[in-house]
Amino acid sequence: MSRFLDWVDDRTGCRRVARALMDESLPGGPRWRYVWGHALGFMFIVQIVTGLALWTAYSPSRTTAWESVYHIQYHMLGGWLVRGVHHFASHVTVVLLTIHFLQVIVYRAYRAPREVNYWIGLVMTLCVLGMALTGYWLPADQRALASIQVTTGLVQAIPWVGEPLARVMLGGAEFGHHTLTRAFALHAGALPAALGVLLLIHYAIFRGQGRKTPPLSNAMLDSAERYWPRQWLRNIAVCVTAAGIAMGLVFASESPDGTGGTVWGAQLGAPADEAADLAAERPELYFLFFNQLLKYLAPYPLFVGALVAVAVLLVLLMMPFWGRWRVGHAFNVLLAIGLIGGAAILTALGIYDDYHGAAAQQFLAARSAASERAERALELAASPQGIPPAGMRELMASDPLLQGPPLFRRHCAACHSHYDALAEDAGELDQDPSRIVAAQPTASNLWRFGSREWVAGILDPERIAGPQYFGNTSHVEMVSWVTVNIGEKVAELEGEELATFRRHVEDVTYALSAEAELPYQSPENGDDVADRIAAGREAMVSVFECTGCHKFHDNGELGLAPDLTGYASAEWLRGMISDPTHERFYRDTNDRMPAFLPAGEEARAARLTPHELEMIDRWLRREWHVPGDQ
Amino acid sequence: MLAGIGTIAALFLPIVFAAGPVLDPWLRRRRGSSTNNGGVADRSFVRIAPLDALAADGVPRFFPVIANKMDAWTTLPQQRVGAIFLVRKDDQGEPRVAAFSAACPHLGCIVDFNAQQQQFACPCHAAAFGLDGARVSGPSKRGLDALDVELRKSEDGTAEVYVAYQRFRPGLDVRVPLG
Numbered sequence: 001m002s003r004f005l006d007w008v009d010d011r012t013g014c015r016r017v018a019r020a021l022m023d024e025s026l027p028g029g030p031r032w033r034y035v036w037g038h039a040l041g042f043m044f045i046v047q048i049v050t051g052l053a054l055w056t057a058y059s060p061s062r063t064t065a066w067e068s069v070y071h072i073q074y075h076m077l078g079g080w081l082v083r084g085v086h087h088f089a090s091h092v093t094v095v096l097l098t099i100h101f102l103q104v105i106v107y108r109a110y111r112a113p114r115e116v117n118y119w120i121g122l123v124m125t126l127c128v129l130g131m132a133l134t135g136y137w138l139p140a141d142q143r144a145l146a147s148i149q150v151t152t153g154l155v156q157a158i159p160w161v162g163e164p165l166a167r168v169m170l171g172g173a174e175f176g177h178h179t180l181t182r183a184f185a186l187h188a189g190a191l192p193a194a195l196g197v198l199l200l201i202h203y204a205i206f207r208g209q210g211r212k213t214p215p216l217s218n219a220m221l222d223s224a225e226r227y228w229p230r231q232w233l234r235n236i237a238v239c240v241t242a243a244g245i246a247m248g249l250v251f252a253s254e255s256p257d258g259t260g261g262t263v264w265g266a267q268l269g270a271p272a273d274e275a276a277d278l279a280a281e282r283p284e285l286y287f288l289f290f291n292q293l294l295k296y297l298a299p300y301p302l303f304v305g306a307l308v309a310v311a312v313l314l315v316l317l318m319m320p321f322w323g324r325w326r327v328g329h330a331f332n333v334l335l336a337i338g339l340i341g342g343a344a345i346l347t348a349l350g351i352y353d354d355y356h357g358a359a360a361q362q363f364l365a366a367r368s369a370a371s372e373r374a375e376r377a378l379e380l381a382a383s384p385q386g387i388p389p390a391g392m393r394e395l396m397a398s399d400p401l402l403q404g405p406p407l408f409r410r411h412c413a414a415c416h417s418h419y420d421a422l423a424e425d426a427g428e429l430d431q432d433p434s435r436i437v438a439a440q441p442t443a444s445n446l447w448r449f450g451s452r453e454w455v456a457g458i459l460d461p462e463r464i465a466g467p468q469y470f471g472n473t474s475h476v477e478m479v480s481w482v483t484v485n486i487g488e489k490v491a492e493l494e495g496e497e498l499a500t501f502r503r504h505v506e507d508v509t510y511a512l513s514a515e516a517e518l519p520y521q522s523p524e525n526g527d528d529v530a531d532r533i534a535a536g537r538e539a540m541v542s543v544f545e546c547t548g549c550h551k552f553h554d555n556g557e558l559g560l561a562p563d564l565t566g567y568a569s570a571e572w573l574r575g576m577i578s579d580p581t582h583e584r585f586y587r588d589t590n591d592r593m594p595a596f597l598p599a600g601e602e603a604r605a606a607r608l609t610p611h612e613l614e615m616i617d618r619w620l621r622r623e624w625h626v627p628g629d630q
Numbered sequence: 631m632l633a634g635i636g637t638i639a640a641l642f643l644p645i646v647f648a649a650g651p652v653l654d655p656w657l658r659r660r661r662g663s664s665t666n667n668g669g670v671a672d673r674s675f676v677r678i679a680p681l682d683a684l685a686a687d688g689v690p691r692f693f694p695v696i697a698n699k700m701d702a703w704t705t706l707p708q709q710r711v712g713a714i715f716l717v718r719k720d721d722q723g724e725p726r727v728a729a730f731s732a733a734c735p736h737l738g739c740i741v742d743f744n745a746q747q748q749q750f751a752c753p754c755h756a757a758a759f760g761l762d763g764a765r766v767s768g769p770s771k772r773g774l775d776a777l778d779v780e781l782r783k784s785e786d787g788t789a790e791v792y793v794a795y796q797r798f799r800p801g802l803d804v805r806v807p808l809g
Contacts, residue, residue, distance in 0.1 A: 062701060156799070164656040172655045173808070176701040302801075 022228035026211065027220040030231035033107075034211065035238040036100040041199065042239035043093045046246070047131075048192065050086040055188055058138065060180040063391035065140035066271040070381055070392075073268055074257055084250030084265030085243075090132050092246045094286040097125055098340055105319070105336040108329060115320035117205045120198055122316055127195040134187035136284055140180060141269035142370060146281035148175055150291075157302035175272065258378025259627055270373040271392040279362065280370035282354070289346035292353070312339065376402060383625045398611075404619020405434045407612055411596065415443040418620075421468045422453070434619070442472045442592065449620055450516035450568020452524070455509040461487030474591045477549075478561070485544065504539045508546075511536025516568035520622050540564070558583050573617045577608070674794065675780055678716065681725060681789035690715040690743045690750070690761070692732065695795045712795055713740055714777060715750070717761070729777040729793045730763045736770035738800045750774060771803035 009015045026034070057076060059068040072079035101121075104110050110118035133151065137144040148170070156166045171178020225231075250265045257263040270276070283291050294305045315335070322328030354363045380395050381387055388394050396402055408418060418436040420428075445468040448454050457463040458470075461483045465471050470479050486505060493501050510532045514525050525533070537553075540546040547556030552564040563584045566572045579595040580586050586593075596608040608616070618624065650657075678693050693716055699709040713732035720726055732740050734752040741752045741759070749766060750759040757768030764773045778794040797808040 063704070167655045168653055170655065171702070177704065178655065178702050 022226070022232070024207070024227040025224045026227060026231055027216050027224045029223045029225045030227075030234055032234055032238075033103055034231060035235050036096060036103055037203075037206070038235040039238045039242050040093065040096050040100055041203075042235075043089055043096060043242060044192075044195065044199065046089050046243055047086060047093070050082050050089070051188060051192075053082045054086060058184075060138065060184040061177045062140065062175075062180065062272075063177075063389075063393070065138060065180050066268075067381075067387050067391055069139040069141075069268060070378070070387075073265065074263060074378070074382070080263050080265040081247075081250060084253075085246050087135075087266035088249035089243070089246040090135060091249065091284075091286065092242050093128060094132065096242060097128060101125070102336055102340065105332055108323070110320050110332075111323045111329070112320065114205075114209060117202060117209070118320060119317060120202050120205070122313070124195055124198045124202065126313075127191045127198070131187055131191045131195070132284065132286065134183040134191070137183045138180065138187060139268055140272045141374070142272060142276065142278060143269050143281045143283075145175060145272035145274070146278040147283055147287075148179060149278070150283075150294075153302060154294075154306050158306055159303065162303075175274070256375050256378065258375060258380075258382045268374070268378075269370065270377045271396060273393070273396065276373065277366060277369065280366035282350075285347065288350045289343040292346040292350035295350075295353075373402070379627045380625060382627070385625070398615075399624060400615050400618035401434075401624040403612070403615040405436065407608075407616050408434075408436055408619065411607060412446070412616070413438050415441065415592065417441050417445040417468070418447050419445065420447050421445055422457075441467050444469045444473070446620055448518075448520075448622070449573075450513060451518055451521055452509050452513040455512045456506075458482070459486060459505055459508065461490075475589070504535075504543050507532050507536035507539050508544065509536070511540060512564065512567055515564065515566050516572075516621070517570075518568070518621055559587065561589075562586060568621075570617055570621060570623075573620060574613060577613055577616065675778075675782075675792040676795050678714065678729075678791045678793050680784070681718075681727070681781060681791055684716055684718040684727065684791065686718045686720040686725070688717060688719040688761070689745070690717045690730070692743065695793070697795075712797065714793055714795065715743060715774075716779075716791060716793075725781060725789065727779045727781065727791055728763075729779045729791075730774040731777055731795075731797070733775070733797060733800070734770060735772045735775055735798065735800055735802075736768070741774070771801065772805065775805060 005015075054072060057068060057072045057079070059065065069083070072083055074080070104118065104121065133147070137148055152166045152170060155169060156162045158165065167173070169179070169182065170176070171182050253267070254262045254264055255267055269281070282288060290305075290309070293308065297305050297308070319332045319335075323332050354360065357363075376399070377392060377396060380399055381392065385395075408416075412418075413436050415438060417438040418434060420432065420435075444458075457468065458478075459482060463469055464482045465479050470476075489501060490498065510525075510529055511534075513521065514533045514536075540552055541555050546552060546564065549561040550556050550564045551558050556564075562576070563572070575582060576585050578597040579599065580590045580593045581588070581595060594607060597606045597610065597613050676695055676697055678695065684691065693714055694710045695712040695714055696708050697711050699706040699711055715730045715732055717728045717730075718725065719728075730750075734741050734755075734757055736752065736755055736757045739752050739755075741750045741757070743749075744751045747758075748761055750763070752758070752768065752770075755769050757770040758766040759770075759774045760766050762773075763776055765771075775796075775798050777796060780792045780794075781789045782792050784790045799806040799808050
């Protein structure tokens with residue numbers, strides 16, 4: 001072994017280097033405060049190692065970034081751990097940087113002849129912040145998008161160069177593939193390379209200048225000690241502790257994994273979507289102070305915020321010049337403490353504002369909507385269908401559960417509600433996230449439209465005349481028919497006859513709701529009710545004579561009232577929403593419902609695209625992926 | 631001296647070469663052929679609807695702006711890149727169509743038309759605009775962004791509404807084109 005080392009040493013001189021590193025004389029003996037620079041160096045190594053591991057699985061583009069991070073986090077062996085450590089190590093690094101900076105200021109290590117090394121340190125800090133910023137853009141989730149938009153806005157506000165710079169940063173006019181490829185090139189290429197080179201220079205200058213500015217006191221020289229082993233041990237202890245804290249934070253944060261379980265580590269929000277709400281998104285904790293500062297600066301033009309940042313940086317750069325004098329140094333110490341304290345206070349205010357401020361309610365609502373969306377994204381990604389080649393954007397855009405409610409709100413909710421009115425009247429609060437209540441309902445409540453319960457309501461004389469059905473519509477004929485032929489009949493009949501009549505009505509609810517072929521009602525429409533469905537079909541023709549106005553399979557004719565064949569089925573709904581004035585539906589008796597996707601000449605002024613219509617259709621029929629379904 | 635200049639030139643050579651792709655999004659925009667332009671090339675007219683689909687009653691109607699969207703190597707066909715309101719109010723039989731971007735000039739939310747109040751209203755921060763797009767109340771610093779309209783004949787001779795769709799930076803009192 002020693003012969004081998006001799007051989008290597010002969011050709012490289014590595015022993016001399018190692019000895020130079022370890023034999024450094026420490027005047028005054030080992031100190032805990034000498035460890036911070038080394039701890040930062042160690043965190044850089046941790047980030048390179050974990051970063052390279054992530055690089056082997058990350059793919060920057062709008063169709064693969066979120067998807068590959070999802071795969072790392074939820075499917076790769078230990079992916080969550082590596083990503084989590086990489087994420088939280090950046091937090092630890094920012095804390096260590098703060099300590100290192102304070103130490104340099106307090107112990108006058110920024111003054112001549114160390115000002116150049118101090119400046120290098122500031123540039124390195126900028127590199128670290130740049131990596132932190134671009135780092136949380138890479139997953140391309142909602143938070144990344146929010147941060148990209150805020151950052152771009154700030155950059156654009158810079159006079160003259162802002163606009164071109166923002167374009168170069170985004171790789172175009174807006175967030176796209178090239179935003180991610182560029183952020184990745186900075187995050188994993190340019191910035192760490194620059195940081196690595198600067199780190200070597202920083203260390204070389206530091207070693208060349210020694211830890212203390214001469215002259216050193218005799219007492220310090222007397223107590224001088226070699227670097228190895230006692231200082232080395234302290235370094236190792238702090239490095240291990242720092243990495244340990246990063247790992248501890250991984251295990252301290254748990255989030256749902258979309259299949260009913262949970263996973264540890266860094267969060268992953270919903271995939272970036274410009275159309276979705278970004279009100280819930282906040283930057284990483286260590287940028288929160290700046291976010292809060294921007295809030296206070298909101299009344300002024302945006303570049304004032306950028307100006308403040310540049311001004312602070314300039315003052316920090318100039319510190320060595322007046323730091324020579326006692327008063328100047330005292331000012332610098334106070335300024336450093338003030339800046340760090342100020343940032344801490346702004347961070348606290350930011351958090352307080354969000355959770356207890358005037359807009360806390362909106363923020364919390366947005367927060368819970370955002371986490372629901374994120375969870376849904378995970379559910380869809382974990383569904384048997386999986387992530388298609390076009391990525392999550394396509395998967396999210398074709399999920400009725402996500403697309404239905406906003407479309408319904410925009411196009412339908414001026415007239416139709418969508419909530420469980422029976423349960424709410426009974427005092428139960430509807431927990432369904434798709435609860436939509438029209439302010440002034442002028443059409444039927446479409447909650448579980450076409451289901452057995454819904455049909456039972458329209459055949460109930462009281463309910464059909466109420467606001468949940470036709471009470472506020474012009475469909476008075478149906479209301480009066482139910483009032484006369486069901487309401488008055490029930491009042492008239494007694495005993496056995498009444499029971500038979502009621503059973504007929506119930507049979508109709510079985511038969512008509514079976515037409516819809518609702519997936520959530522298919523277990524209830526099994527073989528055991530086949531005879532009731534058949535009886536209901538028969539009753540619709542012979543007992544109630546629905547077919548006097550409505551067409552129903554082979555009986556009745558189109559033209560007077562909507563076709564009941566396939567009532568509320570996917571195809572029926574599509575037709576009805578497309579054009580309620582079609583002869584299959586309401587013709588000239590249509591109330592106020594617009595044709596959302598008319599055929600022929602008018603098609604070009606359609607209010608819905610075929611895809612949007614399908615989303616509303618499937619959402620009303622509650623056809624969406626539920627975790628655990630196959 | 632020569633060696634010094636040579637060294638600097640040698641160092642700058644790769645940087646000059648590398649600048650091409652890095653600055654592409656900015657340089658290409660100046661030539662008007664960006665591959666990520668937010669959906670619509672600068673001030674190019676997009677077909678919105680046939681003129682006949684628009685009643686000449688002065689009531690604003692909402693139309694999505696559909697165009698192919700480029701994102702570097704991906705073409706997203708027929709995407710909704712924005713939304714506008716068209717208002718048609720003819721002048722002695724001569725069709726007159728005005729277009730407003732539906733993006734609120736405050737922060738970019740999509741405004742609705744409130745028929746009862748005869749105002750455009752933004753659901754996000756309650757900015758309100760008159761029928762002519764002028765600012766009525768709320769936090770916006772300017773009125774709705776009016777867009778250029780052209781009536782063009784289609785192949786079968788019917789008139790069609792084309793609009794130069796553009797986005798403008800929100801939050802300012804002046805219109806600064808975006809992208």
